Amino acid sequence: MASGDSFSITTPIFYVNDAPHIGHAYTEVAADVLARWNRQSGRDTWSLTGTDEHGQKILRTAVANGVTPKEWADKLVAEAWVPLLQTIDIANDDFIRTTEQRHESVVQAFLQKLYDAGLIYDGEYEGYYCVGCEEYKQQSDLVDGTGEFAGQLVCPIHGRPVEVLKEKNYFFRMSQFQQRLLDLYEAQPDFIQPDSVRNEIVSFVRRGLDDLSISRQSFDWGVRVPWDDSHVVYVWFDALLNYISALGYDPEAADGLFERFWPSNHIVGKDIARFHAVIWPAMLMAAELPVPRRVFAHGWLLVGGEKMSKSKLTGIAPAQITDVFGSDAFRYYFLRAISFGQDGSFSWEDLSARYQAELANGFGNLASRVIAMTAKYCDGVVPESGPVTEAELAVQATVRDALRDASAAMERFAIHEAIAAVWRIVEHLNGYLTEQEPWKVAKDEAQADRLRTILSTALEGLRALAVLLSPVLPKAAQKLWTALGVEGALGALGEQSIPTAAQWGQLPAGTRTVALEPLFPRIEQEPVA
Numbered sequence: 001m002a003s004g005d006s007f008s009i010t011t012p013i014f015y016v017n018d019a020p021h022i023g024h025a026y027t028e029v030a031a032d033v034l035a036r037w038n039r040q041s042g043r044d045t046w047s048l049t050g051t052d053e054h055g056q057k058i059l060r061t062a063v064a065n066g067v068t069p070k071e072w073a074d075k076l077v078a079e080a081w082v083p084l085l086q087t088i089d090i091a092n093d094d095f096i097r098t099t100e101q102r103h104e105s106v107v108q109a110f111l112q113k114l115y116d117a118g119l120i121y122d123g124e125y126e127g128y129y130c131v132g133c134e135e136y137k138q139q140s141d142l143v144d145g146t147g148e149f150a151g152q153l154v155c156p157i158h159g160r161p162v163e164v165l166k167e168k169n170y171f172f173r174m175s176q177f178q179q180r181l182l183d184l185y186e187a188q189p190d191f192i193q194p195d196s197v198r199n200e201i202v203s204f205v206r207r208g209l210d211d212l213s214i215s216r217q218s219f220d221w222g223v224r225v226p227w228d229d230s231h232v233v234y235v236w237f238d239a240l241l242n243y244i245s246a247l248g249y250d251p252e253a254a255d256g257l258f259e260r261f262w263p264s265n266h267i268v269g270k271d272i273a274r275f276h277a278v279i280w281p282a283m284l285m286a287a288e289l290p291v292p293r294r295v296f297a298h299g300w301l302l303v304g305g306e307k308m309s310k311s312k313l314t315g316i317a318p319a320q321i322t323d324v325f326g327s328d329a330f331r332y333y334f335l336r337a338i339s340f341g342q343d344g345s346f347s348w349e350d351l352s353a354r355y356q357a358e359l360a361n362g363f364g365n366l367a368s369r370v371i372a373m374t375a376k377y378c379d380g381v382v383p384e385s386g387p388v389t390e391a392e393l394a395v396q397a398t399v400r401d402a403l404r405d406a407s408a409a410m411e412r413f414a415i416h417e418a419i420a421a422v423w424r425i426v427e428h429l430n431g432y433l434t435e436q437e438p439w440k441v442a443k444d445e446a447q448a449d450r451l452r453t454i455l456s457t458a459l460e461g462l463r464a465l466a467v468l469l470s471p472v473l474p475k476a477a478q479k480l481w482t483a484l485g486v487e488g489a490l491g492a493l494g495e496q497s498i499p500t501a502a503q504w505g506q507l508p509a510g511t512r513t514v515a516l517e518p519l520f521p522r523i524e525q526e527p528v529a
């Protein structure tokens with residue numbers, strides 16, 4: 001079982017039906033910042049992402065494009081999903097595809113275990129199914145269609161008519177787990193976060209759970225049901241198991257990762273919270289395995305007031321942003337501007353404004369000025385501090401508080417609060433320089449000691465910023481780290497773990513600094529909206 005010193009986090013595995021948009025990239029970046037923070041805090045950390053490749057929707061898309069579903073998935077993974085990780089600078093430990101043998105064998109073993117335990121039976125499913133959602137629907141889930149679909153029941157998410165299924169299916173006895181799920185939500189209040197999503201899930205489960213159809217017979221793009229190969233496993237039942245198949249879960253042969261890292265924290269969009277907070281823990285309870293550590297549901301990205309989706313033509317490819325602003329700015333913007341867990345709006349104007357005010361003028365300019373003054377007044381060498389005053393003690397206190405507050409916020413996955421806590425150092429250092437006016441002090445030889453104290457304090461503050469911002473701004477933080485003349489790669493473990501490295505007073509006098517190019521250069525190119 002995972003110990004208190006380990007941390008494991010997952011993104012949903014993304015459906016290879018289409019290319020990634022900024023909504024997918026947002027989820028990836030959030031999980032990556034939490035993974036990097038924990039890894040750099042010295043915890044044994046594992047982060048997982050991947051792709052969901054089975055199901056009727058993929059099959060239909062592949063057929064429409066004249067290729068096999070596996071060829072379709074291979075192409076999307078190679079050309080879109082793996083490159084996305086580079087575009088936004090994700091440091092994942094593993095990438096799982098549900099068409100891999102290591103995954104399919106776990107799905108079959110897991111299903112067989114539930115079947116042998118009498119938790120699966122055959123029955124007849126008759127009802128609605130949205131292929132867009134790959135989800136069985138109740139009549140109460142549906143709405144009346146409009147326009148070309150007037151007079152028909154449609155999926156509220158896709159706005160298209162659902163299909164009526166009548167087929168022999170295998171069913172998982174999910175209804176048996178209603179009370180155990182309610183007990184779980186009660187005993188572990190942060191199992192589902194934020195509270196708005198938790199409340200919705202609790203009242204959904206209180207209304208009663210049906211057994212879940214877990215196989216399909218009318219098409220064959222999926223994992224075969226082990227005791228009846230005329231059925232394939234329902235795509236969600238298959239997909240959810242990626243979280244343990246990637247850890248090598250196998251009743252016969254575990255390789256240690258499962259013991260080390262399960263249970264994981266799951267980051268999901270709120271539209272799929274129900275799968276992760278109801279079906280998934282019920283499946284794990286049925287197999288007598290521990291449930292996830294936490295299911296954290298983030299909100300929608302809104303563009304022009306509407307939920308981001310490719311079908312609504314508001315789909316924005318992540319590279320449209322990173323080509324102009326860089327991957328660090330992408331990571332910073334979405335995690336700073338949006339309270340993690342709430343809906344948030346994206347606009348090019350807001351992104352440009354924050355880039356200029358916060359990254360270029362706030363942080364980047366601070367770093368450039370301090371390194372440039374060190375070159376000009378101290379021959380590029382970190383000076384020995386003279387006696388400190390209240391002003392320096394206040395800077396030290398801000399750094400100490402930022403470390404404390406950011407750490408606490410990251411524990412709650414309040415990433416926006418953590419960044420805001422660290423940003424108080426940026427603001428304090430800018431104010432400190434404005435007040436202390438080192439460029440004036442430098443003109444008075446009698447104040448040489450004072451100048452050295454000011455620059456030493458500012459350099460030490462920058463060192464703390466590089467450490468604390470590295471999970472969010474890995475490229476800029478490493479450049480600053482190198483400019484400060486610190487040896488080794490930022491983010492390596494050991495003495496450079498965040499709680500240790502963010503402590504005051506570790507940049508030795510005599511360290512030679514290096515010129516720093518602008519961390520966030522002026523944007524010449526107008527973004528293509």
Ligand SMILES: [Zn+2]
Pocket residue numbers: 130131132133134155156157158159
């Ligand atoms: Zn739908």
